[in-house]
Amino acid sequence: MVHRKKLTIGLFGFGCVGYGLYEVLEKTPGLKANIKRICVKDRTKSRQIPLEHFTFEALDILNDDEINTIVELIDDADAAFEIVKMALMKGKSVVTANKKMIADHFAELLQLQKEFDVPLLYEAACCASIPIIRNLEEYYDNDLLESIEGIVNGSTNYILTKTSDEHISYADALLEASQKGYVETNPILDTGGFDAKFKLLILIAHAFGIVAKPEEIFNIGIDRLGDLELKYAREKGLKIKLVAFAEKAQNGKIKAFVLPKFIHKTDKLFTVDDVFNGVKTKSYFSDTQFFVGKGAGAYPTASAVLSDISALTYDYRYEYKKLNQKDSLEADDQIQLKILLRHNLKNGPLFEAYFEEILESYRNQESGYTIGTISLAGLKEIVAHQTPDISVILCETCNPTS
Ligand SMILES: NC(=O)c1ccc[n+]([C@@H]2O[C@H](COP(=O)([O-])OP(=O)(O)OC[C@H]3O[C@@H](n4cnc5c(N)ncnc54)[C@H](OP(=O)(O)O)[C@@H]3O)[C@@H](O)[C@H]2O)c1
Known part of the structure; x- marks a missing residue:
């Protein structure tokens, strides 16, 4: 006893x-x-x-x-x-x-x-x-954990649920979330993906033994999402969720970032709505496991x-x-992402030059999008232009060896 x-x-x-x-x-x-x-x-x-x-x-x-x-x-x-x-x-x-x-x-x-x-x-x-930390710390101790992916910020998930289910604009959904007290005093901590990044930093310490600094983990939030990509998601039956992701690459290095992501209805994260959080773990022997529960309140x-x-x-x-x-973070140029980049007509061609492969392009009178593969290093260069009218949504991560 x-x-x-x-x-x-x-x-x-x-x-x-x-x-x-x-x-x-x-x-x-x-x-x-x-x-x-x-x-x-x-x-x-x-x-x-x-x-x-x-x-x-x-x-x-x-x-x-x-x-x-x-x-x-x-x-x-x-x-x-x-x-x-x-x-x-x-x-x-x-x-x-x-x-x-x-x-x-x-x-x-x-x-x-x-x-x-x-x-x-x-x-x-x-x-x-x-109870994700204690699970990562204890249950997965001897298991070979491959990846962890989750919706870890309740307020952005609430906003995205509103834009997806009720077809209201991002600005109106943010206002509603603020009025309900779901958003931090400084909303950019939530909407910019910083809160999700802080949580990912803690998770990777317990999942993979990495002690990272916040500036070492790339984050894009949902604050730049516009009607074009919200409509794109709706038409394809997808949801956009803010996802914190970490995966062990074949060389043992850890890929980790926070990005909005298109989620297909077959994905467990598809049903994680409102202020709920959901975390998927994948390991060699137990395959995929899924934790879900209230992420705030x-x-x-x-x-x-x-x-x-x-x-x-x-x-x-x-x-x-x-x-x-002794694991460490993967270099940015070794992380390949398939993304949708929404841009304006002027910047579109400039930003397309950073893509390694372009799979789809679309333009209307004011803006357009490009879907293709890009390295995290290339994506960071696009973001460094500080152009306000772009947004980025992850389609999937790509294993360069596959
Ligand atoms: N709310 C959630 O759903 C949630 C979920 C997960 C984690 N958290 C974390 O939990 C913590 C608390 O969040 P909360 O939502 O409870 O915040 P909150 O409702 O804003 O309450 C903050 C409390 O902190 C007190 N305080 C602030 N500065 C202080 C200081 N220097 N010394 C002593 N007291 C101080 C305030 O005092 P007064 O009462 O005098 O103003 C208040 O009682 C935060 O770190 C938050 O990120 C919150």
């Missing part, structure tokens, strides 16, 4: 997820974990529980020796890093849901865990309610935080077993 440790928690943040966790913990009396103090920022805000539970000074919690566990659920990645860093240095276990903070400081956070011999868990940071996210808290009671920690595999 496993001995369960008693946790005394200092909670940072009492917003959507923080309050959700408070409620979820109230309903889980069997767990040996109680919140001693909660740190928030705004002194003028009214709170759902008595003020005596709160502090506005981080040190009130960080300097409290009775508190052995910090749960960090604030919306400021820089402040979060300072809190998490100090907590780890003081030997307190940490649970966080802050993907930007983790992605920005991954190597340093690994070092802190090692140096101070304390666990840092972050299941909620990737796909909220889907107070309770789904809090449930993953709760699971991490529960794991801490029996001293669970990520072992990062795959970090020794």
Whole structure:
């Protein structure tokens, strides 16, 4: 029988997820974990529980020796890093849901865990309610994982579902998502594919043992999608989804990027709509597996935080077993993509020069598209032109040897 440790928690943040966790913990009396103090920022805000539970000074919690566990659920990645860093240095276990903070400081956070011999868990940071990190860490430990592909950002998936199912424009769908509170304060983090990239960065550490920096992973979001490609998808019975993708190439290197992608109805990701997330894993022996669940919201996210808290009671920690595999990211010119590039009439011919093969071209009075194969290096050069009226949708990744 496993001995369960008693946790005394200092909670940072009492917003959507923080309050959700408070409620979820109230309903889980069997767990040996109680919140001693909660740190928030705004002194003028009214709170759902008595003020005596709160502090506005981080040190009130960080300097409290009775508190052995910090749960960090604030919306400021820089402040979060300072809190998490100090907590780890003081030997307190940490649970966080802050993907930007983790992605920005991954190597340093690994070092802190090692140096101070304390666990840092972050299941909620990737796909909220889907237990993907622990699966990658434990279940696939001895399996030969080939690829991981997923819809990991709920707000963009909600917007894309609206444009696809209700035929409304991208701008109207974004407005609706913002009004429902699904979009970050800075919407470009979601719509530009940055949030999905931060999550992919965490996933590839556990899937393939790669510690990457955000600037090493290419991302295009959905913010440039226009009517032409939305109509193209509809006419072909396809959906456009923002997909985070990582695959082990035959040379052992990892291809990783975030791009909007045309999804066929036979693909499991086709049915992942609204704020749901879905992740497909492919491995040599177990073939394809598919995880699906709510990727945002107070309770789904809090449930993953709760699971991490529960794991801490029996001293669970990520072992990062795959970090020794010495895998690295694939060079951009070795990654071949089949894409649809929508461009204006002036830029069309210029950008077509970057394609290695052109399979289809279309022009109307104002714009057009080109479908063909291109290297990631070539695609980056097109994007570097900073032309606002282009958009890119992945048709498929191409294995250069096939
Ligand atoms: N919402 C989701 O569905 C979801 C899903 C997965 C992951 N996450 C992640 O979970 C974290 C929290 O998200 P959320 O949606 O709960 O945010 P939120 O509703 O905006 O709440 C943020 C909380 O952080 C507090 N805060 C901000 N800066 C602070 C500081 N320097 N010190 C102490 N408290 C501070 C705020 O205090 P005041 O109350 O005083 O303003 C507020 O209580 C983020 O990292 C987010 O990316 C969220």
